[in-house]
Amino acid sequence: MTLPLTIRNVEKSIDDFKLKINELSFEEGTITAVIGTNGAGKSTFFKMMMNLVKQDSGDIDVFGKSVNGEDESWKQLVAYQAQTLIGCDPFTGEQLRKLMAELYPSWDEQLFRRFCEKLRIPLNKKVHKLSPGVRTKLNLALNIGKNTSLLILDEPTAAMDIPSRNDFLQFLLELMESGDKTILIASHQADDIKKLADYLVFIQNGEVTKMLEKDSLIFSYRLFWLKEEPPVSRIPGEIKRTYKKVILSNQPDKTLDYLTTHNLAIADEQIPTLEDIIHEVLMEGEMINV
Amino acid sequence: METLRKAFWLARFEFNVSKIHYLILIPMIGIYAVFFNLTMDTYLEDNLFLVDILLIVYLYTISFMGKPKGLQYQKMDASFYASPYFTMLNQLPIKHKVLAASRFFSPYFAVFLGMVLVLISTYILSTELREAIAPLPFISLIFIWLCISFSLGGQFPASEPGHQIKRFTLFWSYVIIFLFFILLYLIFQLWLGIGLFNWTITLANEYPILSIIVSILGSGLMMFYWFRYSLKQIQKNDYLQ
Numbered sequence: 001m002t003l004p005l006t007i008r009n010v011e012k013s014i015d016d017f018k019l020k021i022n023e024l025s026f027e028e029g030t031i032t033a034v035i036g037t038n039g040a041g042k043s044t045f046f047k048m049m050m051n052l053v054k055q056d057s058g059d060i061d062v063f064g065k066s067v068n069g070e071d072e073s074w075k076q077l078v079a080y081q082a083q084t085l086i087g088c089d090p091f092t093g094e095q096l097r098k099l100m101a102e103l104y105p106s107w108d109e110q111l112f113r114r115f116c117e118k119l120r121i122p123l124n125k126k127v128h129k130l131s132p133g134v135r136t137k138l139n140l141a142l143n144i145g146k147n148t149s150l151l152i153l154d155e156p157t158a159a160m161d162i163p164s165r166n167d168f169l170q171f172l173l174e175l176m177e178s179g180d181k182t183i184l185i186a187s188h189q190a191d192d193i194k195k196l197a198d199y200l201v202f203i204q205n206g207e208v209t210k211m212l213e214k215d216s217l218i219f220s221y222r223l224f225w226l227k228e229e230p231p232v233s234r235i236p237g238e239i240k241r242t243y244k245k246v247i248l249s250n251q252p253d254k255t256l257d258y259l260t261t262h263n264l265a266i267a268d269e270q271i272p273t274l275e276d277i278i279h280e281v282l283m284e285g286e287m288i289n290v
Numbered sequence: 291m292e293t294l295r296k297a298f299w300l301a302r303f304e305f306n307v308s309k310i311h312y313l314i315l316i317p318m319i320g321i322y323a324v325f326f327n328l329t330m331d332t333y334l335e336d337n338l339f340l341v342d343i344l345l346i347v348y349l350y351t352i353s354f355m356g357k358p359k360g361l362q363y364q365k366m367d368a369s370f371y372a373s374p375y376f377t378m379l380n381q382l383p384i385k386h387k388v389l390a391a392s393r394f395f396s397p398y399f400a401v402f403l404g405m406v407l408v409l410i411s412t413y414i415l416s417t418e419l420r421e422a423i424a425p426l427p428f429i430s431l432i433f434i435w436l437c438i439s440f441s442l443g444g445q446f447p448a449s450e451p452g453h454q455i456k457r458f459t460l461f462w463s464y465v466i467i468f469l470f471f472i473l474l475y476l477i478f479q480l481w482l483g484i485g486l487f488n489w490t491i492t493l494a495n496e497y498p499i500l501s502i503i504v505s506i507l508g509s510g511l512m513m514f515y516w517f518r519y520s521l522k523q524i525q526k527n528d529y530l531q
Contacts, residue, residue, distance in 0.1 A: 014528070032362065044530065050381060052529040074385035087378030089360035099303055103382050128360070274392040 002064040004028055004077075004150045004182040005049065010058030012048060019044055021058070023210040024201065028149075030182040032077045032211060033193040037205035038281055042186040043083060045203060046154050050080045062105075062150065066193075076105060079146040081153045084258045088177050093123035093138050097145070104146045112145030115171055116167065117165050120211065140168060144175070151175075153185045157192055169195055190275035221277050222252035224259065225268035235259070239280060248272060248280070295503045300379070304361065308396060308403030312356050316405050322348050323411035330416040337485040339475060345403040346442070346474075353397040353443035363449055366531045371382075372452025378528055381452075390520040393447035394513070404413055406432055409424035423491050430498035434490045437505035446518035451523035 005026040012019045019041040026032055036042045046165075047053040049060055051067040059068045062074040088096055093116075101107040116123060119137045127135060136159050143151065157165045169192060175181050187193055193200070199211040224247040236258045237251030249255035259266060326341065333341040354362055361375040379389055409432050415420050422429060453459070478486045491503045 047529065052381065054525075054528060072385050074381070078383075081380055085378075087374035087376070089374075090358040095306060100382075102299070103384065188450075215468070218303065271425065 001028075002277045003061075004063060005184070006047075006059075006061045008059045010048065012044065012055050014053075016045065017041065017044075018206045018207070019048075019203075020043070020206055022210070023213060024105055024188050024208070026211075028177070028178045028182050028185065030198045031185065031196045032170075032199040032201055033197035033214075034184060034186045034203065035278055035282070036186075040203040041085065041206055041208075042203055044209065046080065046152050046184070047082075050075075071272055074194060076103075077148050078144040078150045078152060079104075079148040081139055081143045081151075082154055083158070085135050087101065089128035089243050090126060091143075093121060094276065096127070096138070097123065097140055100142050100146060104147075105149065106147040107191075108145055108147035110241060111147060112141055115144050118171075132166070133161060137164055137168075144171060148179060149182060151181065151185075152182045152221045153183065155186050155188065157187065157189055165189075165192070172196060175236065177282045190273070191276060193278070194274045195285055201249050204282060217272060218274060218277060220250060220252070221272050221280075222249050222255065223247070223272045224249065224266055225253060225270070226259070227265040227267050228265055230259075230262075247278070250280075256282040293387050293391055294475050296384075298389035298391035298395060300384070300388065302377070302400075308357050308361065310359055312373075312400065312403070314355050315352060315400060315407075318348075318352065318355065319404060319407045319411060322408050323415060324414040325399075326408070326419075327415035330412065331343070333485060334418055334422055334488060337479060337483070337488060338487065338496045339479055342474065342478070342486040343471060346471075348408065349405060349443060351400065353402075353439075353446045354397055355404075358399035363446065363452075366452065369454055369456065370371070370452055370527075370531065371455050372529075373450040376450040376452070376529075377531060380524065380529060386521055386524050387473045388522065390448075390451070390517055393450045393520065394444065394517070397443055397447050398440060401443045402436065405435050407437045409435060423495055424491045427494040430501050431490060431494040434494060436489055437509035440509045441476040443514035444513050448516035448520040448523070451526050452529075453518055453523070454527075481494045 003025050007021050007024040009020040009023070011020075034045060038222055048055050049067065050063065051060075054068065058117065063077055069076065074151035091099075097112065103110065112230045115121075119141065121134060121137050121141055122130070123138075130138065132281050136156070140153075143153070157168060160168065167223075172183065173196070176183070178213050178236050183194070184197075185196065193202040193214075197214050200217060201211055202209040226247065228243045229248070232287055235247065235255060237253075237255035238247050239250050240248040242248075247255065258264075322344070325344065329338055329341050334336045361373060363371060363373050366372050366374065366377070373393075376389070376393065380394075384392075409428075413423075413428060474486060478484060478489060482489060484492070490501075
């Protein structure tokens with residue numbers, strides 16, 4: 001079966017920034033969150049998939065077709081939402097709807113209308129008269145209406161109010177029920193990632209990790225609340241120590257063995273939050289070489 | 291043919307928001323027609339260079355007058371200039387050939403309207419121009435100027451995919467424009483001893499059919515060049531915005 005998206009040995013240099021992706025394959029029916037700090041290269045990564053930024057080397061295939069090839073039909077299978085809606089200012093939402101409905105054979109009018117009603121998006125106003133939040137909603141409505149097999153969303157919930165964000169997440173989950181959609185989403189919202197993602201890909205200093213299964217990643221970390229401070233500065237598996245007695249480990253079994261062997265009493269043991277793990281990975285470089 | 295049909299559909303879509311901007315052409319046509327009428331006598335007798343300059347400035351200006359600001363070529367980031375509307379369309383499933391071709395309809399429509407109407411208005415207003423050229427050769431003159439306008443005006447739609455503007459790019463652009471007018475002066479005013487517009491009147495009078503054929507062929511080649519240039523820019527540019 002042809003995978004929605006495969007990337008092999010891709011490199012791109014822009015001034016002194018270099019983005020490198022060894023190998024990534026995205027399976028149908030999955031949501032992958034692309035995570036990185038500001039300026040890490042997430043948008044460049046997405047734009048390369050859309051052939052808006054040309055890679056220096058390597059291959060990117062969307063549904064088996066090279067994005068740099070003569071055959072541009074793959075674009076009908078992809079809805080790409082950039083961070084900002086540009087070039088649409090003089091148009092109304094209704095005019096943009098007509099454009100998208102003409103260009104995407106998979107356009108779902110009912111889905112689009114339902115999304116617009118739910119998020120109260122005015123379609124008769126020109127885009128330049130909309131607030132940034134409503135622009136984002138309109139952009140999302142247009143991309144959801146495309147009803148394509150692959151959705152690439154670059155920070156889609158930025159500038160959105162909480163109720164709209166929740167409605168959007170519900171719509172995405174509903175879309176995934178058919179099992180034939182694949183979503184790539186860049187987000188800084190740990191809550192979005194927690195609710196949506198099956199897999200995580202981290203981008204750090206231009207290096208892109210392999211795909212990490214979200215739940216496995218979460219369960220590979222553990223917080224140990226000890227009753228007393230350990231006698232050594234670093235115990236096996238320890239990656240961070242707070243309040244002298246709280247140990248964050250990325251090798252919980254080894255840490256637990258050590259604590260048991262050395263009769264160090266554990267007051268509490270917790271799975272850390274995804275936000276904490278993301279922080280560790282992005283700020284401390286943990287897991288990047290997994 | 292399919293490429294042209296789809297490109298035309300896109301141009302019509304754009305026309306929905308730009309049609310109101312074509313109204314700006316009306317006062318422009320009026321002002322230029324009055325100016326050409328007032329200066330035609332001096333121009334035909336003394337080759338007033340200002341008329342040639344303003345005619346070229348006019349054809350360049352009308353090429354982009356029919357577009358709202360949001361659709362025009364503009365600064366996108368520190369060094370990249372492009373049309374934001376083009377950038378948006380480039381993210382959609384539109385073949386590059388269709389996209390490139392679609393950019394030419396709107397400016398060419400404005401050029402067609404603007405050039406034909408200004409020449410006809412001047413012809414109606416100016417006795418000197420009517421004496422210089424009969425109605426049938428005047429049709430040939432309109433063809434010549436339409437083709438010149440399409441050839442020169444094609445650089446605007448061809449530029450919409452964007453350019454990296456480096457430190458001295460703007461400076462060199464002004465130098466090229468300046469050199470273009472110097473060259474125009476040297477060739478027509480000094481060497482041939484006749485103004486560019488006056489020269490085209492002579493061509494239309496003496497070789498009306500041949501002038502039309504050569505103009506169409508020349509502008510066809512130029513339009514193809516601009517189309518290929520546009521495609522090359524799409525392939526070359528990184529749209530990081």
